[in-house]
Amino acid sequence: MDYLTGIATAAHGIGMTLYVTVCAILIGIVIGLVMALCKMSRHAVPKIIGNVYIEVVRGTPLFVQILIFAYGIPYLVTAVSGGTASFNWKPIVIVGILACGLNSGAYLAEIIRSGIQAVNKGQSEASRSLGLTSGQTMRYVILPQAFRIILPAMANEFVTLIKETSILSYIGIVEITREGMLWAARDFKSFPAYIGVAIVYMCLTIPLSRLVAYLEKRMDPSAPKMKKRKPGI
Amino acid sequence: MIEIKNLVKRFGDNEVLKGITETIHDNEVVCVIGPSGSGKSTFLRCINLLEEPTSGEIYLDGNLIEEKTINETRARMGMVFQQFNLFPHKTVMGNLTLAPVKVKKMEKNAAETKAQELLEKVGLGDRGSSYPAELSGGQQQRVAIARALAMDPEIMLFDEPTSALDPEMVGEVLEVMKELAAQGMTMVIVTHEMGFAREAADRVFFMDQGYIMEQGTPEEIFENPQNERTKSFLSKVL
Numbered sequence: 001m002d003y004l005t006g007i008a009t010a011a012h013g014i015g016m017t018l019y020v021t022v023c024a025i026l027i028g029i030v031i032g033l034v035m036a037l038c039k040m041s042r043h044a045v046p047k048i049i050g051n052v053y054i055e056v057v058r059g060t061p062l063f064v065q066i067l068i069f070a071y072g073i074p075y076l077v078t079a080v081s082g083g084t085a086s087f088n089w090k091p092i093v094i095v096g097i098l099a100c101g102l103n104s105g106a107y108l109a110e111i112i113r114s115g116i117q118a119v120n121k122g123q124s125e126a127s128r129s130l131g132l133t134s135g136q137t138m139r140y141v142i143l144p145q146a147f148r149i150i151l152p153a154m155a156n157e158f159v160t161l162i163k164e165t166s167i168l169s170y171i172g173i174v175e176i177t178r179e180g181m182l183w184a185a186r187d188f189k190s191f192p193a194y195i196g197v198a199i200v201y202m203c204l205t206i207p208l209s210r211l212v213a214y215l216e217k218r219m220d221p222s223a224p225k226m227k228k229r230k231p232g233i
Numbered sequence: 234m235i236e237i238k239n240l241v242k243r244f245g246d247n248e249v250l251k252g253i254t255e256t257i258h259d260n261e262v263v264c265v266i267g268p269s270g271s272g273k274s275t276f277l278r279c280i281n282l283l284e285e286p287t288s289g290e291i292y293l294d295g296n297l298i299e300e301k302t303i304n305e306t307r308a309r310m311g312m313v314f315q316q317f318n319l320f321p322h323k324t325v326m327g328n329l330t331l332a333p334v335k336v337k338k339m340e341k342n343a344a345e346t347k348a349q350e351l352l353e354k355v356g357l358g359d360r361g362s363s364y365p366a367e368l369s370g371g372q373q374q375r376v377a378i379a380r381a382l383a384m385d386p387e388i389m390l391f392d393e394p395t396s397a398l399d400p401e402m403v404g405e406v407l408e409v410m411k412e413l414a415a416q417g418m419t420m421v422i423v424t425h426e427m428g429f430a431r432e433a434a435d436r437v438f439f440m441d442q443g444y445i446m447e448q449g450t451p452e453e454i455f456e457n458p459q460n461e462r463t464k465s466f467l468s469k470v471l
Contacts, residue, residue, distance in 0.1 A: 125283055126318035126377075130332035130384055131308030140331060144322045 002189050006196025009183045013176035014200065020096045020168065020175060021161050025108075027101025028157070032108025037138075039113060050109070057106035063167050066099045070171045096168040104161050111153045115146035152216040159208045163201060176200050234258055235280060235388065235421075240289035242275050249275045251443035252289070259387075260417045264430035264451075267440035268466060273423040276440065277392050280421065281310050293388075308336050311381025315393040317373040319365035325352065325376050326361040329383045337384065344383070351379040355409050371402030375409055382413075389413065391422040407433075427470055431455050439463045 038050030057065070070089060077087035089095045119142050127137040147154075169178035180197035184190045235257040242250040249272045257263050265273045278284040280291060282303050291298045298306050320328050329348035333339040339347075352358050355375040357368075365373055374394055381389060391410070395403040407429050414420055414433045424430055430437055430451060437454040439447045439462070447460040455471070458464045 120316075120318075122314060122316050122318040123320065126312075126314060126320070127331075129281055129283065129307055129310075129312035129390075130381070131304050131336040132332060133304055136335050140335065141320055145320075148322065 002192035003195060006180065006183070006189070006192035006194075007199050008196070009193065010176050010180045010197040010200040013174060013179040014204070016093070016173065016175040017162060017165055017204075020093060020100060020165050020173065021158065023097040024100035024104055024165070025158050025161060027097065028104035028108045028161075029154075031102060031105030032112050035105060035109035036112040036116065039109065040116065054106045054109050057103055058110075062099070062103050062164055063170070065103055066095065066167065066171060069099045070095045092171060093173050095171060096165065096173045100161060100165060100168070103164075104157060107157055108154065111150050111157065112146065115150035115153075116142055118149050119145045152212050155208065155212045155215060159205050159212065162204055162208070166197075166201070234294055235419075236292040236295075237280070238290045238292070240276070240279055240291065241287045242272070242279055242284060243287045249443055250279070250286075253445055255438070255445060255448070257388075257419065257421060259419055262414045262418075262420045262433055262435045263422065263438060264434040264436075265421065265423045265438045265440055266425070266427065266430055266454075266466075267438075267446075271440040272443045273440050274392050277390050277421060277423050280390060281307050281312060283312075304336070308332070308384055309386055310388045310390060311378075311384060311386035312390045313374070313377050313381055313392065313394045315396050317365070317370070317377045317397070319373055319377055319380070321365050323364075324361065325357070325363050325365070325368070328365070328376060328380050332380075333383050348379070348383055351382050352376075354382075354412075355379045356405070369402060370398045371405045374398065374402075374406045378406075378409055378413075388419045388421070391420065391424070393423050393425065395424070395426055425470070427455070427467075439466065441466070 035050045035053050038046040039054065041047050041050070070092070074087045074089070077085055116138075123141055123145065124137050127141040128134070132140070165175060166177040168175055169181055172178070174182070177197055180193045184193035187193075237253055237255045237257075240250055240253040241248070253276060265276065267273050275284055279286050280298070282298060282300065285300075293306060293309070296302075319325075320331070323331065326345060326348055329351060330339075330341065330344040333344040333347065334341055349358065349361060352361055355378060357372060357375055357379070360368065360372065360376075365376065368376065378389075378394075394410070395406050398406065403426070407426065410420070410422070410429070411433050422430075422434070432451075434451050436448060437451050438445045439454060439458075439460065441462045447454065447458060447463045454463065455467065458467060
């Protein structure tokens, strides 16, 4: 049965897809937090850095960012060194993790920022009135509450990223989509191959989306809803 | 001792405080009364720089209160808010120990022992492991008072501490405040509770339109007000 083979083939890529997605989201949370704090800073320099980062990353396609990382940077290293040095991403999965992590960092920055701003102003006043510094207030009072508010939006970002990593197949990372492509190329069974790929993605995303819906229901209804992200390419 | 010199606060074009000069002495209980929008809360919030004065100075024991040293200053002044502002993600015990541990670098055990004493003092000795959402408004406000006291403040600022409470819970909070006053705590209390002001205050400030229009002992203000505005305000609220 070709369709079952298609699913089974695509399923080989689940490990790689989840590996890239989890690593990328962890990088994304760190970058997102830093950029959110930069953007909200009272000082001009971090504010500009945060704004530029978020605008540039969100204003360009993930696919282009991946191409710049995978092929642009090795070229740049060679060009700058005058041909004496060469550089290759090894293993190539590093590109996938870095590019997706940096990309989702920009989206997570906006989510984290909205979460921080959703925490009642009285919380920071109470904390500051006790003598805690602004850093301590952020760490012990604001962020724990903000993360609770944005948990559904962050889970949503995770689901989106699972789908978006499919374009890493183009640079040769053997994840779910790539497994399907390889089988399609080998046996010319394109339709069963890609239907299999689609079903495997759905098996990952639908339970996660259910979880997000459950989390959303449990969260404070007054918390702001996050904007849905662009569909993958 | 808090000395306030020519304190002015503007929000854009709106001048909320129009030059206030006053001294609050140690162990004194000052109640600030007046109509809504008279600048009472802003006045209180300027004392610990939750609002930054537009001009004028405030001194604590002779030292200027300024942004540079504000965290040390705030650690010496407790504040209680109308909306309690307890940390909802922390237990009552967690609320009381956060600042002593992080700001005063107290040992966690010592901070918890002290917190337990304070909870017993406000009548909530058995609620240390509860979360704020599990408590009534009156209980939450008593926890908020205990949280401020956990820092051993020299001064307590109260910003309409009973205004958000159901009427039957006002009494329990005022009781705790009276007890504090009896122990000699320096207190500045913005309140609409005239009965409390009359009973507990050493001095009463009547504020209107950004000025302290009249100040004096509760007897002077409530029995024999001199200012026309004070008279008209009191005739409406008493």
